[in-house]
Amino acid sequence: MDTAELDAYLRRLGAEHPAWPTLDVLRELHLRHLRAVPFENLSIHLGEEIVLEEKQLLDKVVGERRGGFCFELNGLFGALLAALGYDVTLLAARVYGEEGRLGIPYDHLALRVRTVDGGDWLADVGFGANSHYPLEFEERGEQEDPGGTFRVVEADRESGGREFGDLDVLRDGKPQYRLELRPRALGDFVAGAWWHSTSPASHFTQSLVCSRVAEGGGRITLSGRTLTVTSAAGDREVTELATDGEVLAAYREQFGMELGRVPEVGEGRRVR
Template identity: 55%
Template sequence: MDIDAYLSRIDAERPDEPSLEALRELHRSHLETVPFENLSVHLPERIELTEKALFDKIVRRRRGGFCYELNGAFAALLRALGFEVTLLSARVFANENPGPPFDHLALRVDLDEPWLADVGFGRHARYPLRLNACEPQQDPEGEFLVLDAPDGDVDVLHDGKPVYRVERRARELADFVPACWWHATAPGKTFTRSLTCSLATATGRITLSGDRLIETVDGEQTERILAGDEILTAYRTHFGIELSEAPVLGSFPAPGPHPFPI
C-alpha cells in the first residue's frame, strides 16, 4: 500500500493516529473524489477483487468502481493507517425485503465504539454512522437510522426507507468474489442493464447515466443529454476518468466460467 499515493488520490492529509475525526475526513474525501461507477462492466474490463488490483484501478488509473471495489480499497487504506477494520456482508432491500447475502460490502471500523463506514453505495451517508446507535443520525445526505434486526443483524434506513441489512460476522475480500462476478455478468441485474458514473460534491452530486448528465446543486437538479465526444469530455472533466472510447450499454460479455473454485 502506497499510503501517500492513495491520500493524494483522495486529496486527504495523513492523520497522526486513528481517530473519529480522521475517519470522518477520509470518508468524506473518498466520496467526493472517487466515483461510484460500473464502467468496467460495459467496456468490458475484468474486475479483480484483490487489494493490489483495486489500488491500481482506483489510485494509479484514477478510476472508481462499485461497492466491492470501493470499500475493499478503502478498507486497505484504513488498515495501513492503523485503523481496525472488518469487512461485513450486507443484503440490499428490494420491495421491502432484504436481498441475498454478499449483495453489498460495508465496513465496520472500531474506535471508541464501532462505526459503519461505506464509500461504495452511491448516494448514502457522507460520514460514518454509529453502528450501535438507535437514535436518528443526521448527515448532509439526510437522516439515517441503524436498528436491530433478526439474527443479530442491523438494518440501515435512509430517510425512513430500509437500505440494507448488515451481518456482524467478519468476512474476507475473497468472500465477495462470486457476488461481484454475478453482478457484473448476469443479464437483467442492475449493473448489466444500466451505465452509471456518480460522484458526491460539496454542494450535491453529479451523475453521468449513459448520455444523461445530471447535476444537483443545493437541492436544485438540472439534466441534459450529451452527444458524441461530449460524453468522453464529461468523464474526464467531472470524474477525472480518461477513456479512449465511451462505454456502451449492453456490451458486457456473456457469463463465462466462474472465476472461483466450485
C-alpha cells in the first residue's frame, strides 16, 4: 500500500494519519471502519468476482466506496494497519452455526494486532454484529463493549480445540467462532471465499445483507428490501421498500454506495 493509497483509505474512514501505532489509534480506526465500511455480500448477487488481492480490494472499498465480507474487510484492514506500523497476523477461524456446529476451514478471517503500547488485540471489522472495539487477546475474563459482553477463551478439549491452542470467541455467552493461532496469508482464504460465494450451503448465497454500525452506536441493515434501523438501546424501526428506486436510494443514503441496479438473490450466478 503506497502513501497515496494509505491516505485515501484513511480519508474513507474519516481519520487522520496517526503518529504512532498505539492502542488508542487502533480503537479509533476499528470503530471508524465499522461505521464507514459496510459488511455486505452484494458482489455475490451482482455477478462481481471477489478477488483477495490488495489492489482489487482497495479499488472496491476505497475507490468504489463499497464494503465486503470478512476476507475482504479484515484482509484490507490488516494491510492498512501494517502500513501504519502495527504488527499484524492474519488468523483463520471457523464460525459456529446451528446447534453449535463449526463451519468449514478458513470460514472466517480475523486479525491479531500488536500495538507499541498495549500488547496484543483481536481486531475484527468483518463479522457483522460484533465488538465495536478490539478485544484484548490474552484476557480470559469478560470484556464489556458497546456490541455486547465478550470473552476470548481456550477452546474445549473434547472438541479438539485446546490441544492445538485454539481459542473460542464468545458474545453474551454464545460462541461466535473458533480461532486458530497459526499465522496465515491472505491467499490462504481464497478457497473459503469461493465456497461462501458459490455454495448453495452458504448463507451468503441465500440472502442479501448490507450492514454497518450507526453513529449513535446502533446498527443500520438493509436485507433485500427490508431496511432495519436499530438504536443503541435495542429499539427497532423496520421499513419495507417498495420500489427499486427506494432500494437504490437506501444504499446511497445509508451506506454511501452508488449501485447501477438492485441486487437480487441468485442473480449473480445468472450474470456470470
